[in-house]
Amino acid sequence: MNNTKKRITSLDILLLAVIIGVLSTLSYYIVTQLNYHWNWSVIPNYIFRYDHTTDTWKAGQLTQGLLVTLRLSVWSIIFALIIGTVMGIFRISQRPFFRMISSSYVGLIRNIPPLVLIFIFYYFLGDQLMNATGITDLSYSLDDKSFPVLTFLLGPVEQIPAFISGVLTMSLFEGAYITEIVRSGIESIPVEQWEASKAQGLNRRKQLIYIILPQAFAQSLPTLAGQFISTIKDSSIVSIISIQELTFAGQELMSATYRTFEIWSVVIILYFFLTFPCSIAVRILEKKMNRHKHD
Template sequence: MLNNKSYKFTIIDIAVIVFIITSISLFFSRMSQALDYNWEWGVIPSYFFFWDAVTGELKANILVKGFATTVKLSFWATLIGFLLGTLSGIMGAKGSFEQRFISRTYVETIRNIPSLVLVIIFYYFVSSQFLDVLNLDKYLRSSSQTLQQTIGLLFSGPDQINAFLSAVIALGIYEGAYVSEIVRGGIISIPNGQWEASWSIGLSRQKTFLLVILPQTFRTVAFPLAGQFISTIKDSAIVSVISIQELTFQGMELMAATFLTFEIWITITFLYFILTFSLSRSVAFLERKYALK
């Protein structure tokens, strides 16, 4: 049974909190004294939202747009990684020799290539050799305003759609290699008795896998998968090298324009922390709620 008693702070907890607060205070103090740095936090909120002088409306500014792009990029990369990794994991665990060889080759190749290199390769190969041929950006520019807004909301605008898709594919393939090993390990961990029990009641091998083994596998690996998906958010920062206007890229652009180095990067760090920490706490909550009693 889960312990529902309220948490009580210990001396160690209080000491840790005091240490963190003191360290942060010393950091800002030393920055002001040693570097003679003048903090200008008052301008940071204007980079989140601003009032449009023409329409009089409150509109999203560069940091909010970058944050939204990071969320979209991470979501689609996670979806591709999950689908590709699940397929590869199944092939690696219960496939034929050829399927296991393909899965192993994919996993070992991708896991031994730096993610940054993979993103650059896909940007110059997939985007220039395939996506440009499809003329997707030209099609969007000539399409209706409603379609452009919908695609922009889900993916990106016409100017960045090719680069955005190549980044999503590269990240999805990279994360899929790690998801593959998680799923493969989950399938292998299911006892053989589950197979035998299913066969004894007349289920075929295929139905046994789909109805019995796979659901148990996903329950077993749900939280390691969630952790991998959280890492996708952090890995998404590397696509700034191909000028995807996500949070890190927008932060670099803003820093170059304002020279507010520390204010900008502390804000960017805080935004990433909010996104990843909220997801990790949600996963921890679900893990406690659905843990086997």
């Protein structure tokens, strides 16, 4: 095991100084030389605002959009992981029929732009599906105050059909990439693991559940984390179907206030607050797993 500690060298310090210098120069140019009058005073009300009618603080439009993005990302990641795991197992199945289903799914989804996929699913499939299942009529008959749990999980009830369409579209799109991640993770497991578990009397299903998949997910964790972060960022695409997530809120506020740079600067920061903790959590988890591996 390599216990060599990483040390900061003079080259690291020099590179850091260069980066800080470039960022400082760029910031100075933007603030002083750009022909733009900055006005940050309008931003706080879009983060949190004080409601005088109820004498309480409420989430501003950008914060509400952030919560919608968070809901959309969490549900999309959950369903994409389920779809990707199932299709990843199909990809290495001994049955040609399952391999054909998975290959067709991956080949079709990965070669369609996500924007086109959203249009197809929302305007053609999603609209018909929502009406056929009665979700659209049900959303019109519900009330946010009567179903607070549903509102917390899915957002405003009148937006549930669009929200579900967005989640399904994102899940299908991201699931195709997770399929390949899971497949490569399973194929990276040595053949001896299959043989040893088979010798213990485990059938193929139990081999996958108890032996192969845990190791495959552990080895694929950095790649999966990158895909999860990509899902959060890709969620901005659903703003085109009027889901009021963070990018949609930013577009509306930009049109209303004409504070282009201020609004989008805050949107960038809010996306960073969503994605950066995911990166930190994965690093911590990787270190723990590597420590257990070496112990």
